[in-house]
Amino acid sequence: MPPYAFFHKQFMPLSEAKIGVLTHALHYGTACFEGIRGNWDSERKRLCLFRVQDHYKRMLDGARLLRMNLPYSVDELCQLTVELVERSGYQENVYIRPLVYKSSESIGVRLHDLEDDFVVIVTTLPPYLAAEEGVRCCTSSWRRINDTMVPRGKICGAYVNGALAKSDACEGGFDEAILLTHDGHVAEGSGENIFLVSNGNLITPSSLSDILIGITRDTVIKLAKNELGLETIERQVYRSELYLAEECFFTGTATNIAPVVEIDHRPVNTGEVGKITSELQKLFAPVILGRNPKYPDWCTLVSPEPVKA
Numbered sequence: 001m002p003p004y005a006f007f008h009k010q011f012m013p014l015s016e017a018k019i020g021v022l023t024h025a026l027h028y029g030t031a032c033f034e035g036i037r038g039n040w041d042s043e044r045k046r047l048c049l050f051r052v053q054d055h056y057k058r059m060l061d062g063a064r065l066l067r068m069n070l071p072y073s074v075d076e077l078c079q080l081t082v083e084l085v086e087r088s089g090y091q092e093n094v095y096i097r098p099l100v101y102k103s104s105e106s107i108g109v110r111l112h113d114l115e116d117d118f119v120v121i122v123t124t125l126p127p128y129l130a131a132e133e134g135v136r137c138c139t140s141s142w143r144r145i146n147d148t149m150v151p152r153g154k155i156c157g158a159y160v161n162g163a164l165a166k167s168d169a170c171e172g173g174f175d176e177a178i179l180l181t182h183d184g185h186v187a188e189g190s191g192e193n194i195f196l197v198s199n200g201n202l203i204t205p206s207s208l209s210d211i212l213i214g215i216t217r218d219t220v221i222k223l224a225k226n227e228l229g230l231e232t233i234e235r236q237v238y239r240s241e242l243y244l245a246e247e248c249f250f251t252g253t254a255t256n257i258a259p260v261v262e263i264d265h266r267p268v269n270t271g272e273v274g275k276i277t278s279e280l281q282k283l284f285a286p287v288i289l290g291r292n293p294k295y296p297d298w299c300t301l302v303s304p305e306p307v308k309a
């Protein structure tokens with residue numbers, strides 16, 4: 001089944017969606033994107049697009065930061081995406097990647113006097129980090145971008161930061177990097193937010209730690225509060241706190257909730273998946289399938305059209 005795209009205001013196979021080599025965004029990173037999961041419920045034969053409105057709200061904020069105007073509202077973007085997923089016919093987990101970008105074929109560093117365009121594709125994505133056995137991390141020698149690169153938006157050019165850290169980590173034998181802020185506090189992974197449990201408290205770096213304000217992070221904060229009665233403390237986190245944590249885990253759309261079992265060659269506690277982490281994973285699984293009636297606004301249910309022979 002080919003990946004599908006909505007590009008230049010029409011639906012088409014991804015292989016037909018092409019841009020020119022002089023496209024501004026390709027040269028200067030002047031674009032922003034989202035990653036949205038569609039989770040396949042094999043019993044109910046439907047996909048649950050998880051928090052799709054929230055992803056598009058964040059994308060439109062990123063577009064504002066880059067002085068881009070999109071001719072679509074959040075509702076229209078959601079509608080388009082539902083149609084794309086319906087048409088694609090996937091009966092498995094899908095990954096949706098919208099992108100707003102400076103589309104003019106024009107040389108020169110700037111944001112003004114350029115055309116904008118929008119594309120969204122749907123495809124499949126293999127599990128990103130080992131969610132069952134746990135993730136082995138190192139602290140990166142790269143520092144997390146600060147507000148000069150607007151970390152609160154998913155700005156394409158800024159992702160060079162995570163790419164540098166991720167490749168160093170992987171080629172050094174780890175699964176993921178943990179980036180610190182410029183003043184040495186814990187920020188996040190290359191594509192995930194981070195949580196730790198310390199003295200029974202659930203803690204995560206605050207918005208002042210140059211993080212992307214993750215939608216999965218927000219989901220976990222709400223599930224911990226509503227279902228476990230556990231308030232999350234959002235504050236600055238020292239690197240050494242990670243080494244002494246009882247539990248640690250990543251959250252992100254690609255990753256869902258992934259336990260961190262080792263940091264800088266030190267096992268996290270016993271090196272096994274922690275109790276709160278696995279409770280949150282158990283709560284999270286039905287929520288992202290749209291099976292928990294307490295959170296109806298988070299789920300957009302889609303029944304894929306049968307694929308034509």
Ligand SMILES: Cc1ncc(COP(=O)(O)O)c(C=O)c1O
Binds near residue numbers: 215
């Ligand atoms: C740098 C970064 N941090 C955190 C996250 C997690 O955000 P979310 O849970 O919204 O996917 C992502 C993924 O989008 C990311 O790219």
